Amino acid sequence: MNSPRRSSVRSPIAWSWMLLAFLLFGCGGGGGGGLDPILGPPVLGVPPTVSATSPAASEPPVSGVAISSSVQATFSKRMSADSLTASSFTLACPAGASMSATVTYDAASSTATLTPTAALPPGTLCVATVTTAARDTTGLALAANFSWQFRTAGLPDTTRPTVIFTVPVPTATGVVTNTRITATFSEAMRAASLTADSFVVTGGSPASPIGGTVSYSASSRTATFTPTAATLPVNTVFTATVTTTATDAAGNALAGNTAVAPNAGNHVWTFTTGSTADAIPPTVLVVNPVAGATAVCRTQSINASFSEPMDPASIDTTTFRVTENGVAVSGAVSYDASNRIATFSPTAATGFSANVALSVTVASGAAGVRDLAGNPLAADQVWSFSTGTQACAPPIDLQSIAGFGAFGGGAGVTNQGINTVIGGNLGTTAACTLVTGLHDRFDIYTETPLNVGAVDGTIYCAPPAPGTVAKFDIATQARADAQASYNQLAALPAGSDPGAGQLGGLVLPPAVYTAAGGTFAITSGDLTLDALGDANATWVFQSSAAMTIGLPGIPRRVFLINGAKASNVFWQVGSAGRIEDGSTMVGTIIAPAGITISTAGQTVQTTLTGRAIGLTASVTMVNTTIVAP
Template sequence: MKTKKLLLTIAILFIALISGCANDDFEEVVGVCPVVSTTNPIDGAVGVPLNQIITATFNEAMNPATIDQSSFVLTVGGIPVSGTVTLSGAVATFTPNSLLAPNTVYAARIKTSAKDLTGNALQADYVWTFTTGIAPIIVSTDPANNATGVALNKIISATFNMPMNPLTLDGTTFTVKEGSNAVLGAITYSGSTVSFAPSLPLLANKVYTVTITNGAKNVAGTPMASNYVWSFTTVIPVIVTPPPTSTSGLFFGVFGGNAGITNQGLFTVVNGNIGTTAASTLMTGFQEVLTGDVYTITPLNKGLVTGEIFAAAPAPGNATKAATALIGLNAARAAYLSISPASMPGGIDPGAGQLGGLTLAPGVYKSNSGTFDITNGDLTLDAKGDPNAVFVFQTASALTVGNSLPRSVKLIGGALAKNVYWYVGSSAVINYAGGGVMTGNIIANSGVTLSSPANSTNASVTTLNGRAISLVSSVTMVNTVINVPN
């Protein structure tokens, strides 16, 4: 009995060995049957990227003539997906002609018409399925699409609905253009937001187009389904005519309201007149060059005034000087009102309160937040060849120029300091750390400070090419040179 069973087993094995694999016309060919050993994606895979290339690896090299669009198909809901089929040795590849649909089940099939090099056919269709991932989308942008009045120092950003792979967000996938001109800048990514910081301020009254391409991918490698494009328009400056007649009556280079003017240091020079409606005792640290009159000077605090000093008694102040100071105060008040938002409406905020690093054309500029800062770089004013070009800056509260580093206001294109005006609702602080060159007529309601006491014993001179006028509070300066424009 045992001998019969052994002979039967040997016979079955022999028949299997010589029978081989059936080809498509059912002729027997001796050899190994081709089978699919691995696939990419694997069967049942989820979250598959939309740009996935589908591959099937056989256990042996296959006949290229039998691996094509008819034997390797990809379908969704029974509908074929167009693509290209190639073979390299034992690996068959299906490359879709377009991105796959997000969150969709796909079925891949290798048919029995696929044969190996000796003509052996796949014994049964090999089918596997996979599900694509959810494509990342942009849920918000800043600026918004079609936004107008965008600040010239705007950082452009887009927020996705999921975390992204930051390596796919670069200068090739995130571009900003003005017409055909590419904008240079730095790209950063944090959380789910990508940001573009232009290297230079944007141009005024220009349309910019921003594109994030479908090369941007999430952390799973799933790309955006399509490019995302939006545009915005930068601010339009309000051009003004030459200054109102009331500004031409400004008499003082420095005016300390009814609270006086204080100087510290030995390097202060005011090339013009200074005044206050207060008593002369509130004018400290000055000597009038023409008359030699002194106003509370000390060995360490002595500034020179090349014009005249006007204050009320006691001497060297007197009633006549006090009357002249009052005339100057009224002229300053009139100038202050003439450049106010009420008199010159429509001012724009090109840098969202930050003027540092900008180059501006003539016009009216008003801070939306109520403060203007020049701390991120110098401000440049370009008159574009017009010597009568006027620049008016309006802030309801404070003006701050410089921080730990001095900042300057520079003039180009024929711009003149006398045609630059600063309307300050409260106080102005100019280069508290010392140094820098400020430009223009500062008319503040509640005080002007130039440099700080820390600079009183060094030669870090702060320069103002313009005027420092406070309607109510005092003006303080430390080693400051003021050149009053004609």
């Protein structure tokens, strides 16, 4: 007996799905890209995720967050604005103590911003949560609540943000005509303050504004200007300007780079286009951990270094994915524009699972990562590694001293010269009368026509006026935190001394280095620190006595390559530190006997991208630029 035949008549629901598939994707056999003609594209039914946060979601939690900061969550998909409210996006400081706040949503960047109605409590571990009440525009909710922690600073943020990196770089020539223009900031910015009014590009003769839109990526602290036209005019000089209406998360206005008022004006740079557009796909140059690595510590971040500047908006948890046995691992993705490194950080407190194989994919194609000209990665970058059981070494927690560019122990801070600029706060537990040749936005500290130095943040010192008890208390806490950081650095297990105390001419990977003879010097050549593609690579230099950078008339430099960051370089100096005229130094220097930068009467600029922290003695400087990373 013949088996019954299945009816070829489809239900009305099936016909509806077929019609939808036809309208969306066409009926050609080769145009579906493997999509089911009835069920539609795989993206349908995929819940949204939190792809980036500010403050960043990391373990251990980010510290030093300004008490006036807002909190941001960027999503992998467009969200329903109605679903993002003070009930679905919450903040508790500390855990269990809910903060009153308002929540707004920016559809262009898929970013929700939570703005507390009052300042956050200082020195507190806060918990931000996006709940499953948050839905995308199709009604799909987050699969699970997403929570992360951060610790607030012990003092208010009065430091103005700066532009630390741009694409194109200043005075660049031969720039491709289809590039976007980006500006990366020193700290988290208010997305709403970055618009076509605060980020302006002009060009031509006479110069006129270029039409375009501005977006902001919280995960990379980068604003992107996208010209309306597909290409810019060829062989043309353009001027890009980020104005002081751009503010950080605490509401501080941008500190610019204009010659008339370098600590108050706009940030302005120029570039010149060439005659061609960019059609070359980017590539991944270096990955970390490397393919096949074993026993990787569980809280290790995953990094991919690119061949050219990338579009920050294209780098998130949908295009930089980590899976364990085919299941997505929860994490947050950030992008370091200056080093062209994307980083995936696990959000679990313990990091990745122990003794497991993990697969990493950087996606290609139209829905993958792309460069600033819009060119996608040509093929997926896929690699695997396995974890061990151990956690990574804990980071150095500077706590409140992280907000200071210079600190003069109990002996004060002295500037000589008219070209000194301190990024960050400046402090001492001494009376304010021992701070000389400096000013912040509020007060002047014994300046003369020949000794003028600008402090971008606030000067904290003891009475008499302009010192106050409150300022002295902040300075006292910063001094205690600096001592704790010094002790943490000194307690690390001793490392090697590859140059017998002489670091000049060396190229060093991340590690702890200990001066066998008690002193470190960079005098015979320059020092290069190579991160090997690890965005969290850390260097600690331990010296029981002195540290010297450069010689009289022979400045020396410290170079950072392959993702190395000044914020991850530390110098624990047992006595005093000295940076000679015109040298370029990197890292946080903590020295009980104080730090001397340059020589009186010198006009050449000396630069420290880091911090000069004296625990007991003073910090003295001449025509010095300090940028606290």
